[in-house]
Amino acid sequence: MSNVNLTINGGKVSVSGNATVLEAAQAAGIYIPTLCHHQGLAPHGGCRLCLVEVEGMRRLTTACTTPVAEGMAVKTDTPQIQQLRRNILELVLSEHPHACFTCDRKERCGPLDICLRNVGVSERCVTCPKNRRCELQEVVNYIGMPEMTVPYTFRGLSVEKDGVFFDRDYNLCILCGRCVRVCQEVRGAGAVAFTYRGSQALIGTAFGQPLYDVGCQFCGACVDACPTGALVERSAKWMGTPDRQVTTTCPYCGVGCQLDVQVKHEHIINVIPNKDSPVNKGQACVKGKFGLDFVHDGDRLTSPLIKKNGSFVEASWDEALDLVVRSFSKYKGGQFAAIASAKCTNEDNYVLQKFVRAVMETNNIDHCARL
Amino acid sequence: MAGLATSFGSGAMTNSISEIGEASCILAIGTNTTIAHPVIGVEVKRALRGGGKLIVANPREISLCRMADIWLQHRPGSDVALLMGLMWIIVDEGLLDLAFVQERCENFEVFLDSLKDFHPKFVEQVTGVPAEQLAQAARMFATSKPATILYTMGITQHTHGTDNVLAIANLAMLTGNIGKPSTGVNPLRGQNNVQGACDMGSLPTVYSGYQSVADAKAQQKFQEAWGAKLSPTPGRTLTEIIEAPNLEPIKAIYLVGENPVLSDPDATHVRKALERLEFLVVQDIFLTETAQLADVVLPAASFAEKDGTFTNTERRVQRVRKVIDSPGESRPDWWITCQIARRMGAKGFDYQNPEEIMSEIARLTPSYGGISYQRIEQVGLQWPCPTAEHPGTIFLHKDTFSRGKGKFAPLQYRPSAEQPDADYPLILTTERSLYHYHTSTMTRKVKGLRKLRSQELLEINPSDAQKLGITDGQTVKVSSRRGQLTATARVTPVSPPGVVSMTFHFAETPTNVLTNPALDPVAKIPELKVAAVRVEPCRPEQNAPAPAMAGSR
Structure with missing residues (x-):
């Protein structure tokens, strides 16, 4: 599709004709707050925070559902829009703890400080597992909430612990519906849905059954989509912000999902499927998302072992390698074989086959491609 | 891989993962995609959301079947007959892409000659798939373009695995579904590298x-x-x-x-x-x-x-x-x-x-x-990415096949090496669990994954279970000509009558003591998908308590 030209806040933008106003703004680096929009999901127009003004349109329109058109003039930040967004956000926050936005100590409070201000336990920023890495916080910070006129209602729900790798605390849920839609639209599992109506509305499983019994595959797509602390990986729950994040390739199947692995205190605490990868586009499966713990297992081999009288004895690299070298030297040619690994890197495999062919003088090398 | 190298000159997935979501028709044969390659399963679902059709060929009622437009439930080991049957109908009804065949391929006459043996009536007998359903699938595959074929070990781990792959390559060439976006012959590789x-x-x-x-x-x-x-x-x-x-x-x-x-x-x-x-x-x-x-x-x-x-x-x-x-x-x-x-x-x-x-x-x-x-x-x-300026190759065989022309392979139906008999009346096929990986060296170190699937389960159809007096959760003895072991039975219609299935994730239930090492003569792949076994209930006192989470998705 050919490109169309429009202006956003007076600046010229050129995007593909099938983009939405939101995508056009994102491409131009202009931030429009949104809570229901998410990668891979069909435009929803549910949260109403992305309202923008389009010249010639009678009313404000949601940027995520409005397709771009030639010559369109969009404003994303007029005083009227700002006021509307604050009103909407206030309603969203009426059932979400908001001390983390309004408390005047939030910048000075350290992780070990006792909460001194008169904030209820259910409302404290330190009792939210996503404090300081929360998408809702980002949106509020952008829109700005000088004060709340609607009081906070605590839902008083108990935390659902059936997620195996993640907990569901619907006291923190803002009903954006991302988890429902990603589970249905993208993963095709349909394990969670909206339950009840009106002020009673909540996310849940059919008849409140455990996730395992309603077709959940524990892929964690809902957790990755959640903009609040309602769905959080248990491994990362009270770990705060990670020390660093490294993008690497999943070690399980042949799809090669790109994973952003988060590390704290030299431990993998969380895995976020990479959003920019053309391979997995922000998705992963239960093994890639939650199954990398094995690298920290206490049974990992940490020293070379040599078998003496039927049992293994720890040895130094020099001892072990010298023994290997002495023995291998005796078996050059057809008596020697190597079994390579489809789990190892290209570089590992290349060096191994070079070793077998150039040093051991045989082509006896294979791996388990056939299994 | 040897099969694809024969047909096209290059043994690898011809197209890319992100193209699957754009296909008009997907044939998934011998692959439990949503379990073994969940993220490719996401692409399959994307294709369906966009109006694409899905044909699943699998003896077991895997979760993909529920999304399928047509599910061909063929007998384990009858893939060549099934695929050749599809092609018989495509040729018979003139749905083939003759221009592509004539321009890009060779050896077509010899192949046509071998196709004569696969009348739908014969195929129905061998595979158990009704001729009418086969015809529906053939029409759907041949008329919805672009169409892509996905397969994994369900195709290759047979003594006739190379023939299976050649049959798939024939089908792709016959319908002109190769060398274009969202088409191709796509073996989904099992291990990361x-x-x-x-x-x-x-x-x-x-x-x-x-x-x-x-x-x-x-x-x-x-x-x-x-x-x-x-x-x-x-x-x-x-x-x-x-x-x-x-x-x-x-x-x-x-x-x-x-x-x-x-x-x-x-x-x-x-x-x-x-x-x-x-x-x-x-x-x-x-x-x-x-x-x-x-x-x-x-x-x-x-x-x-x-x-x-x-x-x-x-x-x-x-x-x-x-x-x-x-x-x-x-x-x-x-x-x-x-x-x-x-x-x-x-x-x-x-x-x-x-x-x-x-x-x-x-x-x-x-x-x-x-x-x-x-x-x-x-x-x-x-790859192929031969030079520092080359952008890489999204799909193979665009204008010409790696070997020049695509080569049709004449095929005949050969049954699996081991057939069920009076002593070993059931067919054992192997599968994988969503929650574990290969021999579980890695996944069993993860607490949550252990919890989701903690032990080997032998899946058996309710009718077989009733005949043998086996109930869900009961410990059973499974034996083949090569070995025996005990496992917990899971009675489920997912497994068709006459077929039982097990994973090989659990060291204490080493399924591969049962499987058949008979090899495909070309690719040297063992026949892990078909072995004749006998299943017997263990005496009640040997019963292990039923697992808390007995599912196996």
Whole structure:
């Protein structure tokens, strides 16, 4: 599709004709707050925070559902829009703890400080597992909430612990519906849905059954989509912000999902499927998302072992390698074989086959491609 | 892979993962995609959301069947008949892409001749799929374009696995579904770097980039690059390394990151063969069942503790990056191998880092010629990528096949090596669980995954279970001509009558003591998908308590 030209806040933008106003703004680096929009999901127009003004349109329109058109003039930040967004956000926050936005100590409070201000336990920023890495916080910070006129209602729900790798605390849920839609639209599992109506509305499983019994595959797509602390990986729950994040390739199947692995205190605490990868586009499966713990297992081999009288004895690299070298030297040619690994890197495999062919003088090398 | 190389000249997934979501029709045969490759399952669902059609061919009622427009429930091992039956109907009704066949392919007449034997009535008899349903599937596949075919081990792990693959290639060529976006023949690779291990020449017959060891030019090139005399005699395949009664016995094995005691067919035999060796070195991250047999065990760094690259199923070379330090004295595999080589006095093993190895790979491997760490920093490149300017290849065989013309293969139906009989009346087929991976060396170390699936389950149809007096959760004895074990029965209609299935994830229930090591004559792949077995209930006092979470999705 050919490109169309429009202006956003007076600046010229050129995007593909099938983009939405939101995508056009994102491409131009202009931030429009949104809570229901998410990668891979069909435009929803549910949260109403992305309202923008389009010249010639009678009313404000949601940027995520409005397709771009030639010559369109969009404003994303007029005083009227700002006021509307604050009103909407206030309603969203009426059932979400908001001390983390309004408390005047939030910048000075350290992780070990006792909460001194008169904030209820259910409302404290330190009792939210996503404090300081929360998408809702980002949106509020952008829109700005000088004060709340609607009081906070605590839902008083108990935390659902059936997620195996993640907990569901619907006291923190803002009903954006991302988890429902990603589970249905993208993963095709349909394990969670909206339950009840009106002020009673909540996310849940059919008849409140455990996730395992309603077709959940524990892929964690809902957790990755959640903009609040309602769905959080248990491994990362009270770990705060990670020390660093490294993008690497999943070690399980042949799809090669790109994973952003988060590390704290030299431990993998969380895995976020990479959003920019053309391979997995922000998705992963239960093994890639939650199954990398094995690298920290206490049974990992940490020293070379040599078998003496039927049992293994720890040895130094020099001892072990010298023994290997002495023995291998005796078996050059057809008596020697190597079994390579489809789990190892290209570089590992290349060096191994070079070793077998150039040093051991045989082509006896294979791996388990056939299994 | 051997099959695809025969038909097209290149054995790899022809198209890319992200193209699957744009297909008008998907034929998924011998693949439990949503379980074994969940993220490709997401692409399949994307295609369906866009109005695409899905045809599933599988003896078991896998979860993909629920989304399918047509589910062909053929008998295990009857894939050639099923596929040839589809093609019989496509040719009979004139739905083939004759222009593509004439322009791009060869050997069509010979193939047509062999197709005569596959009248839908015969196919119905062999496969159990009604002729009318077969015709519907044939029409759907031939008329919805672009159409793509996905397959995995359900196709290859048979004594006629190569024939199965050739049949799939025939179908793609017959309908002109190759060399275009969202088409193709797409084997989904099971292990993270099985494509890369093949590409790198961890195979007995080829150097990196599939350059034959028997080819004098290639031999010359690598001799010069490596400064060593190289043998032009092809080496042994994995199964021949483990055992080859007629060849010189193997006395020493250097085994890296594999667990053949659990993964290979007829596992009892494998264990004995490894115990007979004079010297066995195992290099791994855990003390696996196989490592326990070793004379020397070398501790390796895991994927998270080293730099390098993996090549995924769509031929994309992607970076692996060091995330954390490796524990204790463990070291990257390349480092260990280089140390051994250097201590044996060899030259050319003094790499400082994996990037230096990649530049040597690029220098000596035409299809990786343009790949460097710098270029794949953000997004991986898909080979063939011969030069530093080449953008990589999204789908293969665009204007011409790697071998020139696509070659149709005449085929005949051959039953599986082992058929059920009075002593062993059921067919055992192997599968995988969503929650575990291969021999579970990694996944069983993860608490949550252990909780979701803690033990082996033998899936059996309610009608068979009733006949044998087996109830859900009961402990049963499973025996084949090669061995026996006990497992917990899960009575479920997912398994068709006459067929039982097990995974091979659990060391205490080593399914592969049952499976048949009979090989495909070309690809040397063992027939893990069909073995004749007998299932008997154990006496009540031997019953284990039913598992808390007995599901197996």
